[in-house]
Structures are given as structure tokens and as C-alpha cells.
Amino acid sequence: GPPVVEEDDVVGFDDEAQTVIDRLLEGSGDLEVIPVVGMPGLGKTTLATKIFKHPKIEYEFFTRLWLYVSQSYKTRELYLNIISKFTGNTKHCRDMSEKDLALKVQEILEEGGKYLIVLDDVWSTDAWDRIKIAFPKNDKGNRVLLTTRDHRVARYCNRSPHDLKFLTDEESWILLEKRAFHKAKCLPELETNGKSIARKCKGLPLAIVVIAGALIGKSKTIKEWEQVDQSVGEHFINRDQPNSCDKLVRMSYDVLPYDWKACFLYFGTFPRGYLIPARKLIRLWIAEGFIQYRGDLSPECKAEEYLNELVNRNLVMVMQRTVDGQIKTCRVHDMLYEFCWQEATTE
Numbered sequence: 001g002p003p004v005v006e007e008d009d010v011v012g013f014d015d016e017a018q019t020v021i022d023r024l025l026e027g028s029g030d031l032e033v034i035p036v037v038g039m040p041g042l043g044k045t046t047l048a049t050k051i052f053k054h055p056k057i058e059y060e061f062f063t064r065l066w067l068y069v070s071q072s073y074k075t076r077e078l079y080l081n082i083i084s085k086f087t088g089n090t091k092h093c094r095d096m097s098e099k100d101l102a103l104k105v106q107e108i109l110e111e112g113g114k115y116l117i118v119l120d121d122v123w124s125t126d127a128w129d130r131i132k133i134a135f136p137k138n139d140k141g142n143r144v145l146l147t148t149r150d151h152r153v154a155r156y157c158n159r160s161p162h163d164l165k166f167l168t169d170e171e172s173w174i175l176l177e178k179r180a181f182h183k184a185k186c187l188p189e190l191e192t193n194g195k196s197i198a199r200k201c202k203g204l205p206l207a208i209v210v211i212a213g214a215l216i217g218k219s220k221t222i223k224e225w226e227q228v229d230q231s232v233g234e235h236f237i238n239r240d241q242p243n244s245c246d247k248l249v250r251m252s253y254d255v256l257p258y259d260w261k262a263c264f265l266y267f268g269t270f271p272r273g274y275l276i277p278a279r280k281l282i283r284l285w286i287a288e289g290f291i292q293y294r295g296d297l298s299p300e301c302k303a304e305e306y307l308n309e310l311v312n313r314n315l316v317m318v319m320q321r322t323v324d325g326q327i328k329t330c331r332v333h334d335m336l337y338e339f340c341w342q343e344a345t346t347e
Contacts, residue, residue: 002049002066002118004318010046011178011205012171017050020145020162024051024116025060029139033128035146037154038164040335041206041245044147047164048118051145061143062113070273071123075130079105082134086112105134109142119146121273125156166203173198175205179212179314193225201248202237206333210248213313217255249339252315262290263306264315267332268340275319278307278327 023034036044051057052064065085067078079101084090086108093101109115117135122128128146135144148154154161167175176198177186186194197215201207211232218224228251236247256264263285270276282303285291293302307327310316315336320328332340 001320002052002120003045004321005046005049010043010050011175012165012167013043013047013050016047016162016165017054020047020051021054021056023162024057024143024145027141029141031135031137031142031144033132033144033146033157035148035154035157035161036164037148037151037161039204040149041204041333042164042166043205044149044164045120046205048120048145048147052116052118057116060114061116063109063115065115065117066120067117068120068273068275069123069127069131070121072271072273073127075127076101078131079134082117083108102134106136109134110136110138114140114142116143116145119144122146122148122153123150125153128153128157167205167208168203169195169199172201172203172208175208176201176212176215179209180215187220189222190220190225193222193229196229197225197232200232200236204237204245206335207237207245207248209314210245210252210336213315214248214252214255216313217252245335246339249315249336252313253339253343256313259290259292260306260309262288263303264310265340265344266290267316268337268342268344270331272334272337272341273331275329275331277329278304281330282307 020034020036036047038044052066058064065082067081069078076098079098080090080093082105083093083101093104096104119128119131132144135142146154146157148157151161173195176194180186180194197211198208201211211228215225215228218228231251232248237245253261253264266281266285266288267276282300285303285306286299291299291303291306293299295302297305304327307316307330311318311327311330316330316332318327318330322328
């Protein structure tokens with residue numbers, strides 16, 4: 001399924017979501033693909049999640065599937081993933097050829113009602129060509145919502161993709177306030193610096209939430225906020241260079257307590273985009289000796305605290321939660337992954 005998005009932490013996407021929902025619901029009965037395109041950190045997945053969970057969409061599409069494609073996708077795995085969502089297991093399919101799996105998927109989708117399939121983070125036209133073979137052509141009004149950072153891929157799938165907008169200065173400030181103060185209002189004396197910091201994030205939500213994480217780690221004094229405001233230069237974010245979040249991530253990283261730093265960088269040891277089971281991650285942290293703790297809490301509890309803090313600082317994304325709200329799987333955003341990977345390999 002889609003990642004866990006705290007609904008009240010999403011800013012500036014209502015109109016965007018409505019526009020895309022309208023596009024998904026109108027048009028002919030043929031299979032259509034609507035690509036959402038924008039640079040990393042602009043909120044493509046957030047927008048897609050909002051649409052996926054929208055009551056109108058739940059009502060219209062009998063079947064909704066979320067497939068995280070990413071750079072290292074394997075067509076076979078995606079097919080098996082779809083089959084398991086319908087049949088509960090794929091034991092009987094393990095030895096089938098890719099071609100037969102595609103036919104099996106087609107058959108399953110043919111039988112079901114109208115479907116919406118989200119393909120999140122598609123990197124190449126080749127990926128789309130290979131996946132779409134399995135989508136049946138019928139007149140049920142089936143739709144594919146695809147997210148990509150590549151304009152070429154987007155236009156290849158549909159001549160008029162949905163270009164995701166940057167946040168306005170006003171929206172940027174609302175998001176920063178929500179993320180830095182967790183539901184509370186900003187102190188009036190911090191507002192000038194806060195708005196200035198938000199503006200320098202150039203409308204990129206990921207930059208805003210990462211810097212909010214750095215602000216959470218500091219005391220709420222004018223001096224501290226002025227320092228952050230001054231150190232976030234006008235050139236900190238470059239919209240033409242998608243990986244320019246590096247300096248921002250470093251600011252957030254630098255204010256982490258020593259023990260948490262190693263835990264955060266450890267995300268760089270997994271493959272990019274990999275969904276990490278929280279229990280496994282915690283066991284690995286403990287085995288690596290990152291959880292140096294003397295006290296009444298078990299190392300597991302302490303590690304869980306660290307993980308929750310990294311989520312709280314907007315450095316780690318929760319992908320799934322258990323029924324009782326515990327973190328089940330998580331990952332870091334690609335732009336943060338780059339940072340972890342480089343730091344971890346250079347130390």
C-alpha cells in the first residue's frame with residue numbers, strides 16, 4: 001500500500017489532488033495513464049497517496065493497487081506482487097515465465113471490477129512498456145496513476161502529464177510551522193525568521209520538513225532561529241539541481257545526538273528505496289553496538305525511541321504501521337539516502 005502520510009501534515013495539495021481526481025474519473029472507457037511529474041522532494045508520492053485514499057476514488061475504483069517501482073524494479077516481482085494482492089499467495093506462480101505471469105495478471109484484472117493502479121517512482125520508459133503489457137485493454141474505465149521525476153518518461157506515457165507545482169511562500173510557512181511545532185502555533189517572536197527560512201526552501205516540501213527537523217532539535221529562541229535563517233543561504237536550494245538538499249540534510253543531521261547519527265547513517269547500507277522492516281532494523285542497530293544504554297529500558301525499547309525520534313525529525317518515512325500504531329516498515333527519501341550513503345562510505 002501507499003506510505004503513511006499524516007493527513008494534517010500535508011499542505012497545498014487540495015487543488016492539485018482535485019485536478020488529478022477529475023482526470024482519473026473523466027474521459028473514455030479505455031485504459032488511461034495520468035503521470036504526475038516533478039523533481040525529487042516535491043511531493044509526488046504524497047499527492048498520489050492523497051488521491052489513492054480519497055473517498056471518491058475508493059468509491060469509483062473497485063480495485064486499487066499501489067506498486068512502488070523505483071530504479072531497481074524487477075518486472076517479475078511486480079507481477080508477483082499484483083497476483084499476491086489478489087490471491088493471497090503466489091506459491092503456484094513461482095516457476096512461471098515472465099510472459100505467463102503477465103497473462104495471469106491480465107486474467108486477474110479482467111475478472112475484477114474497475115481498477116486504479118499507482119506506479120510510484122518510475123524511472124524509465126522501458127519500465128512502463130514492460131509493466132503495461134499486463135494491463136488488460138477493456139472499456140471499464142481503468143486508470144493508471146504514475147509518478148516520475150523524469151519529464152521525458154511522463155510525456156512518453158501521456159502527452160499532457162500533470163506537472164506538480166512548487167508550494168507558495170505562504171504554504172511553505174504553514175508547512176514549516178506544522179512540522180516544527182507539531183500542532184502548536186509558532187511563537188510570535190520567531191515568525192519573521194521562520195517565514196524567511198521557509199521562503200529560502202524555494203517551495204520544495206522535502207526541504208521544508210528536513211529543516212523543520214533541524215529546528216525541532218534546537219531550543220526555541222530567537223538567537224537559534226536567526227542562526228538557522230542566516231546559515232540557510234539563498235542558494236541553498238537549487239531547483240535545477242535536484243540533489244542540492246545535501247546542505248539542509250547536514251544541518252538536520254548535525255543537531256542529532258551522537259547515538260542517533262550512526263542509526264540514521266545506517267539507512268545508507270540498505271539498497272536505495274528498500275522498505276526496511278522496523279524490527280529487523282532495530283536488531284541490526286543493537287548488533288552494531290549503536291544502542292549504548294544503561295538503564296531500566298531494554299535495548300529494543302531504546303532503539304524504538306531512536307527510530308521514533310528520527311521519524312519525528314522528518315528524516316525517516318514510515319511506510320506501514322501495525323494495527324496498534326507501531327512502525328512496521330520505513331525508509332529514507334532518496335535525497336536523504338544519498339546523504340546517508342555518502343557519509344557512511346566516507347567515514
